[in-house]
Amino acid sequence: MSSLRPLALPHIKSPNFCTQTETPSTIPPGRGAVIDFFINKCGLTNNDITKVFRHRNRLFNSTQKFEEVLELLNGCGLTTPAQIRKVVLCNPRLFFSSAEGIIQSKLAFLRTIMKEEDISKLVYTNSNIFTMSEGRIKFAISLLQRLGIEGQELSKSLATQPRLLTISEEKLIESFKQAENIGFKKGSKMFAIALRSILGVGKENLDRRLRCLSDLGFSEKQVSELVRRQPSILALSEEKLKLKVDFLVKSVELPLAELFKYPCLLALSLETRMIPRFRVMEALKSMQEQVLKRESSFSCIAMLTEKCFLDKYVNSNAESLVLRDIYHSAKLET
Secondary structure, eight states: OOOOOEEEOOOOOSTTSOOTTOOGGGSOHHHHHHHHHHHHTTOOOHHHHHHHTTTOOEEESOSHHHHHHHHHHHHTTOOSHHHHHHHHHHOGGGGGSOIIIIIIHHHHHHTTTSOHHHHHHHHHHOGGGGGSOHHHHHHHHHHHHHTTOOHHHHHHHHHHOGGGGTSOHHHHHHHHHHHHHHTOOTTSHHHHHHHHHHHHHHHHHHHHHHHHHHHTTOOHHHHHHHHHHOGGGGGSOHHHHHHHHHIIIIISOOOHHHHHHOGGGGGSOIIIIIHHHHHHHHHHHHHTSOOOOGGGOHHHHHHSOHHHHIIIIIITSTTHHHHHHHHHHHHHHO
């Protein structure tokens, strides 16, 4: 590979690397190629380039180094300019890293413990992983494995919760103990989900959410069971929990026992799923076209896929146009 001679840039005052004394027609060819690379292949705008490289006084007069990095990102499944733009905006230094010495070696290691699609998610959401030392990455993963998160759960956990790689050992162990205290079995799928939720909210917020469930009428035993069966509700704010329970109990008139039986209801979207479907069912009642039977309780209706719900309760009805309008209007309102 030929050596790359750096090209000094003038002070940037406008969003296109041009000063008043340097028009686009006089941009040195090398620098023009670099700008074209980031615009055409990485999806950046002129303003993006000015913003992300404002502290970098030099750009290379060749795109070869950048092409190598881009090829590695493409190999991770990030193939569209929009995807690459997000990576660049998150970590501009990435394109000035050694493709072979830094990026490729870390990808090779990640491929020994992660699925390709999970690596793609990890790089897309947190490309800063490539600025971490390989030793730090290996230590974090080793700690997770010692704590019982291995195999597919380790792969998925890293993809959905990249901060597992940067969180302190003390904080991780504390969160691990909290998950155990709630009743999750070490090494189980639910344990990994719970751990991600606990890390995302912190101990104080976690305690408040558990108290919130108690204040809403669930017994201490029911709270523990709810969380064990649906750990993702730990990621909901107290306000969200209250709104969902209030809606289901007061508007839909479901007893708390029903929510305890189907804790997944608390994980469903109130605005885009439960309220629109409830309004459709209320409209059907008023039309006397449909009476909710026991086997068609709102809990079951809420858990149907979008296609199944629309096919069964909207599209097959004589008033389908009206019902579709009610359904979509409710989504827009919320």
